[in-house]
Amino acid sequence: MKIIYTDVLVIGGGLAGLRIGIGAKRRGHDVIILSLVPPKRSHSSAAQGGMQASLGNVIKGEGDNEDVHFEDTVRGSDWGADQEVVRMFVDTAPKAVRELAAWGLPWSRVTRGDRDVIINGQKVTITERDEAHGLIAQRAFGGTNKWRTCYVSDGTGHAMLFTMSDQAIANGIPVHERAEAIALIHDGGRCHGAIVRKHDHRRAGSIRRQGDRDRRRRRRSALPRHHQRGDFGRHSHRDRTGDRCRDPRQYGGGAVSSDAGFSRRAFCSPRAPAGTAGC
Numbered sequence: 001m002k003i004i005y006t007d008v009l010v011i012g013g014g015l016a017g018l019r020i021g022i023g024a025k026r027r028g029h030d031v032i033i034l035s036l037v038p039p040k041r042s043h044s045s046a047a048q049g050g051m052q053a054s055l056g057n058v059i060k061g062e063g064d065n066e067d068v069h070f071e072d073t074v075r076g077s078d079w080g081a082d083q084e085v086v087r088m089f090v091d092t093a094p095k096a097v098r099e100l101a102a103w104g105l106p107w108s109r110v111t112r113g114d115r116d117v118i119i120n121g122q123k124v125t126i127t128e129r130d131e132a133h134g135l136i137a138q139r140a141f142g143g144t145n146k147w148r149t150c151y152v153s154d155g156t157g158h159a160m161l162f163t164m165s166d167q168a169i170a171n172g173i174p175v176h177e178r179a180e181a182i183a184l185i186h187d188g189g190r191c192h193g194a195i196v197r198k199h200d201h202r203r204a205g206s207i208r209r210q211g212d213r214d215r216r217r218r219r220r221s222a223l224p225r226h227h228q229r230g231d232f233g234r235h236s237h238r239d240r241t242g243d244r245c246r247d248p249r250q251y252g253g254g255a256v257s258s259d260a261g262f263s264r265r266a267f268c269s270p271r272a273p274a275g276t277a278g279c
Contacts, residue, residue, distance in 0.1 A: 007030040008029045010034065013039040049149065052093060052141070054068065100163060107152055112129065176196070
């Protein structure tokens with residue numbers, strides 16, 4: 001049994017996990033990321049649609065702003081979304097898109113002049129402004145009132161994942177590949193780390209937060225997920241092992257889903273069919 005201490009333990013090496021790790025590292029914390037697969041093979045690479053941000057670069061996005069994006073999102077959720085979370089996301093999205101561009105993400109760009117697009121099944125010619133030439137392109141996606149989906153051709157997730165992984169490497173964040181968190185270490189309502197098994201050597205280890213002297217610094221574990229409030233539906237992938245669906249009694253101390261206080265059903269949503277995801 002090998003025990004490793006760190007400030008922040010991130011379980012999951014996809015886009016969300018890598019971004020959490022980069023953010024924590026930039027704030028001066030020691031970070032370790034666990035991933036069942038090499039990060040660049042994470043299923044985030046399957047997202048083809050794009051990332052929405054109210055940049056208003058294209059002619060069909062003129063007049064877009066965070067308030068319009070907020071209204072679109074809340075209306076699209078049939079008023080079921082957490083509006084505080086929506087507001088945070090719409091306000092942060094333009095900064096995140098530009099940050100990714102600064103990190104080297106090759107967003108598709110606006111080209112001045114006429115171009116043909118399909119709107120409601122009809123071919124339409126639109127004319128992009130000269131002053132928008134070279135800005136981040138956006139397209140219609142998800143029935144929004146404005147065109148605000150930023151994209152990288154048809155491989156947005158792939159490009160984002162490689163860019164984010166490169167940034168994690170540049171920041172010196174260690175990623176433990178083929179590492180499976182089989183149980184959380186917690187005391188009451190506070191998580192202190194995880195029991196981890198390496199798939200290559202079949203060795204178990206324990207990763208914990210720093211000792212008592214650092215309690216005041218709020219050391220954390222993070223389980224990045226795609227959705228809020230326990231909705232963890234995921235699309236399938238050949239590296240998805242079904243580990244979140246296994247019997248909690250298999251390891252004596254309980255599987256991650258059981259230890260985290262979520263039901264097994266939440267991690268085994270039948271509504272996510274095989275195939276690729278669109279952001």
